[in-house]
Amino acid sequence: xxxxxxxxxxxxxxxxxxxxxxxxxxxxxxxxxxxxxxxxxxxxxxxxxxxxxxxxxxxxxxxxxxxxxxxxxxxxxxxxxxxxxxxxxxxxxxxxxxxxxxxxxxxxxxxxxxxxxxxxxxxxxxxxxxxxxxxxxxxxxxxxxxxxxxxxxxxxxxxxxxxxxxxxxxxxxxxxxxxxxxxxxxxxxxxxxxxxxxxxxxxxxxxxxxxxxxxxxxxxxxxxxxxxxxxxxxxxxxxxxxxxxxxxxxxxxxxxxxxxxxxxxxxxxxxxxxxxxxxxxxxxxxxxxxxxxxxxxxxxxxxxxxxxxxxxxxxxxxxxxxxxxxxxxxxxxxxxxxxxxxxxxxxxxxxxxxxxxxxxxxxxxxxxxxxxxxxxxxxxxxxxxxxxxxxxxxxxxxxxxxxxxxxxxxxxxxxxxxxxxxxxxxxxxxxxxxxxxxxxxxxxxxxxxxxxxxxxxxxxxxxxxxxxxxxxxxxxxxxxxxxxxxxxxxxxxxxxxxxxxxxxxxxxxxxxxxxxxxxxxxxxxxxxxxxxxxxxxxxxxxxxxxxxxxxxxxxxxxxxxxxxxxxxxxxxxxxxxxxxxxxxxxxxxxxxxxxxxxxxxxxxxxxxxxxxxxxxxxxxxxxxxxxxxxxxxxxxxxxxxxxxxxxxxxx
Numbered sequence: 001x002x003x004x005x006x007x008x009x010x011x012x013x014x015x016x017x018x019x020x021x022x023x024x025x026x027x028x029x030x031x032x033x034x035x036x037x038x039x040x041x042x043x044x045x046x047x048x049x050x051x052x053x054x055x056x057x058x059x060x061x062x063x064x065x066x067x068x069x070x071x072x073x074x075x076x077x078x079x080x081x082x083x084x085x086x087x088x089x090x091x092x093x094x095x096x097x098x099x100x101x102x103x104x105x106x107x108x109x110x111x112x113x114x115x116x117x118x119x120x121x122x123x124x125x126x127x128x129x130x131x132x133x134x135x136x137x138x139x140x141x142x143x144x145x146x147x148x149x150x151x152x153x154x155x156x157x158x159x160x161x162x163x164x165x166x167x168x169x170x171x172x173x174x175x176x177x178x179x180x181x182x183x184x185x186x187x188x189x190x191x192x193x194x195x196x197x198x199x200x201x202x203x204x205x206x207x208x209x210x211x212x213x214x215x216x217x218x219x220x221x222x223x224x225x226x227x228x229x230x231x232x233x234x235x236x237x238x239x240x241x242x243x244x245x246x247x248x249x250x251x252x253x254x255x256x257x258x259x260x261x262x263x264x265x266x267x268x269x270x271x272x273x274x275x276x277x278x279x280x281x282x283x284x285x286x287x288x289x290x291x292x293x294x295x296x297x298x299x300x301x302x303x304x305x306x307x308x309x310x311x312x313x314x315x316x317x318x319x320x321x322x323x324x325x326x327x328x329x330x331x332x333x334x335x336x337x338x339x340x341x342x343x344x345x346x347x348x349x350x351x352x353x354x355x356x357x358x359x360x361x362x363x364x365x366x367x368x369x370x371x372x373x374x375x376x377x378x379x380x381x382x383x384x385x386x387x388x389x390x391x392x393x394x395x396x397x398x399x400x401x402x403x404x405x406x407x408x409x410x411x412x413x414x415x416x417x418x419x420x421x422x423x424x425x426x427x428x429x430x431x432x433x434x435x436x437x438x439x440x441x442x443x444x445x446x447x448x449x450x451x452x453x454x455x456x457x458x459x460x461x462x463x464x465x466x467x468x469x470x471x472x473x474x475x476x477x478x479x480x481x482x483x484x485x486x487x488x489x490x491x492x493x494x495x496x497x498x499x500x501x502x503x504x505x506x507x508x509x510x511x512x513x514x515x516x517x518x519x520x521x522x523x524x525x526x527x528x529x530x531x532x533x534x535x536x537x538x539x540x541x542x543x544x545x546x547x548x549x550x551x552x553x554x555x556x557x558x559x560x561x562x563x564x565x566x567x568x569x570x571x572x573x574x575x576x577x578x579x580x581x582x583x584x585x586x587x588x589x590x591x592x593x594x595x596x597x598x599x600x601x602x603x604x605x606x607x608x609x610x611x612x613x614x615x616x617x618x619x620x621x622x623x624x625x626x627x628x629x630x631x632x633x634x635x636x637x638x639x640x641x642x643x644x645x646x647x648x649x650x651x
Contacts, residue, residue: 079119081642082126089648090335095122097340112479115649116458125215127635132222139221144214149173156209179203194383197396201341226631227624232616241611243557245603246575251538251551252561253530253584255523256591257515264510272506273499280502281495282449287464288490288500289445289454289473292421292435294414295482296406306402310369310376317366317380326364330380330398338375338401341382346392354379358395375403414483418475421485425472431487445486447501455480459646464488516587522546523585523592530594532582538596565590578602 079092095118103109132138148156152172160175162168174182179202187195264272273280313333320326344351344358354377357367361381368378378400385394406414417438424434435442445454454460456479464486467473473486492498522544529541543549553561557575559568570588574595577583584594612619 080644085126132218137222139217144210223628227627230624230627241608242603247601248555249599251596253594254548255519258518261511280497282497284449286447286492288447289486290489291443292440292485293481296477314366314368334400341398344395375401377401418483418485422472527585527594536598
């Protein structure tokens, strides 16, 4: 797996952008004086460099060559179909790109998680848009523009500013209503072609803003209609009032349970499961796999193969007779791999290695490969923009990045071996015999549900639940185990967990029980050494080193002991006391407690109506949100989803 380094010292560098979140990297926010900085923010920041197989890119290069020769081109790739609505691969890749960019900034890039969250969000959008249509909920363009101009979202306000860094409403209005005029007025001296490109990019940015705002407003209106019938349900509110309006003051002695105990053995787990099996259930079906694995690593020849294909792609671009043909060739590849747009500056250290390669080249020239730890970069020059403040112009380029992953030949050779193993198993050879023939060992996967990762892959779980019991899944490449041959060996419905699935939770429960039992006698001893004086003070004759003492705490029904500790179970036990005194020991989440209650602020039942009136709006909103969550969950559970992402992605 490869990706951009944390330093971001690659082609993906500092650039101006107005996009989702009005994100900026190393540049000033947008203002009229530097309006030439407006462009559509499409950088996917190396996301597919970490996730898309190079074999797919190589195959696509071949398809582009066929298209350039007038032969039929392949159909437009799609990521899936949701209740009949198509999600194109290009749309899915853009969503992944946005999420990856934010993850890059945090230094927490997890490709499988990003892919899954992007897919879940697209599914949710499709379901809500269809539901809004069925419910007659509509949002007009003038509604969207009114929100954009009069109730401008904060992520847009941060990016459209004047020379003093303040939100410029006039500039925003001109961008939305008169994009052609505002671009031409602020880019004098720029060629007509470059101005048209700027106008096109600005309009694309405004369209993206409108899309975000339009969906948000549609969701808000649909939510309002769905929850309009929710009325205040007062069930359980008196208990909630009692806990929120009550508090106790006192002194606390805590004896924590022992940590880092040895884990229980199988016989102990079996005995515990027999006595407590009803405590361990699953709300969704679960499965388990028997797995043989082959590592997926690039062969030494792979870099040669990748670079050879990159060189052919660059030659194809530079050999295009018209800009239209060149753009078509570029788009065919860029829509399926890491891609974006950027302005290279001679003053940027991050751009140095790239700027030197494009300096002096003509518009329309493709350059590459430019090698970087994130992969091989290919850039296509869109425009050269002169600057009044610098001798060196800004150079606007498009780029794609491809990692040096296993080549098609390497992948095919590994998959051929795994397919042979699957074929043997399906012909009747036992799994142990297959493992012996290929020198592999059989491992059992953990139990999992369909929406959980297995060996770092959501795809494996997805495929396993579409495979019959005792059948082999299609070979799948996983982050943690390489290519796996997985056989579905166990399946359980909703209800009691099988013993093996409950082992992690049971192990933790047994260790906690043992750790607390080990301190039970000490807790009793601490209680014996403690007494309450006539004036209510807590006296401790001897304080064991394991005990923690805190005086003068206020304990509330939401589980807080002052500002330093939280234990909901213990707080509920303490608040149940009706008179001051010395109590304990009793067990909470953190250990054994002995408590000297010095004051009780009990809830007054007569104040419940006033409390309810004060909290009514918040509680009604909570109940509306719960109703909305149930509605969205029902839409998802009833949806017909054909997920085809795995035709293009590894995990």
